[in-house]
Amino acid sequence: KAGVTQTPRYLIKTRGQQVTLSCSPISGHRSVSWYQQTPGQGLQFLFEYFSETQRNKGNFPGRFSGRQFSNSRSEMNVSTLELGDSALYLCASSPDRGEGDTQYFGPGTRLTVL
Amino acid sequence: GDSVTQMEGPVTLSEEAFLTINCTYTATGYPSLFWYVQYPGEGLQLLLKATKADDKGSNKGFEATYRKETTSFHLEKGSVQVSDSAVYFCALRRTGNQFYFGTGTSLTVIP
Numbered sequence: 001k002a003g004v005t006q007t008p009r010y011l012i013k014t015r016g017q018q019v020t021l022s023c024s025p026i027s028g029h030r031s032v033s034w035y036q037q038t039p040g041q042g043l044q045f046l047f048e049y050f051s052e053t054q055r056n057k058g059n060f061p062g063r064f065s066g067r068q069f070s071n072s073r074s075e076m077n078v079s080t081l082e083l084g085d086s087a088l089y090l091c092a093s094s095p096d097r098g099e100g101d102t103q104y105f106g107p108g109t110r111l112t113v114l
Numbered sequence: 115g116d117s118v119t120q121m122e123g124p125v126t127l128s129e130e131a132f133l134t135i136n137c138t139y140t141a142t143g144y145p146s147l148f149w150y151v152q153y154p155g156e157g158l159q160l161l162l163k164a165t166k167a168d169d170k171g172s173n174k175g176f177e178a179t180y181r182k183e184t185t186s187f188h189l190e191k192g193s194v195q196v197s198d199s200a201v202y203f204c205a206l207r208r209t210g211n212q213f214y215f216g217t218g219t220s221l222t223v224i225p
Contacts, residue, residue, distance in 0.1 A: 008156070102148070
């Protein structure tokens with residue numbers, strides 16, 4: 001089975017621009033979560049989508065948004081980029097059945113804001 | 115709220131040394147517990163997990179036991195290798211698929 005894929009792998013933007021990141025989950029997985037990873041803050045949860053609905057949301061400003069499509073693929077959008085948005089953005093998928101289900105992570109998208 | 119506290123790094127060990135990375139959690143109820151590993155330039159990979167008290171997760175020589183009485187899930191390995199050099203994350207999963215991660219512990223193993 002193919003793993004979680006994220007595109008693009010690297011991205012350079014300037015302040016004020018917007019960006020869209022894409023995540024394709026493992027086939028059959030309906031839950032997709034997004035995380036921001038920075039050296040100072042570690043892994044911070046952004047949001048989780050399940051069956052095209054946002055089910056959980058972390059403590060990030062409204063500039064960060066996402067959506068999920070009927071095939072479970074997900075996109076994350078960041079508008080009006082700030083220097084502090086530079087980070088590795090990780091997507092994780094899970095089958096979401098019962099307790100103890102595991103999240104499987106993609107390789108991440110490295111976003112640099114200049 | 116729920117949280118995970120991990121031992122601060124970085125940790126540097128010689129090859130074949132014994133490894134312990136401490137992890138404690140705060141949560142209501144009985145969350146599932148995980149250890150993930152991140153190699154340089156890569157995403158996180160599941161290392162092991164435990165879903166209930168006294169369960170022991172194990173993989174690639176690593177072990178961790180879910181201790182409800184001490185709310186801990188310490189990671190151990192009897193003999194580390196250079197290839198174990200990575201960042202290790204402890205995490206808990208709440209109902210509804212919400213995960214909480216520790217800050218990560220960087221491990222460097224020198225030959």
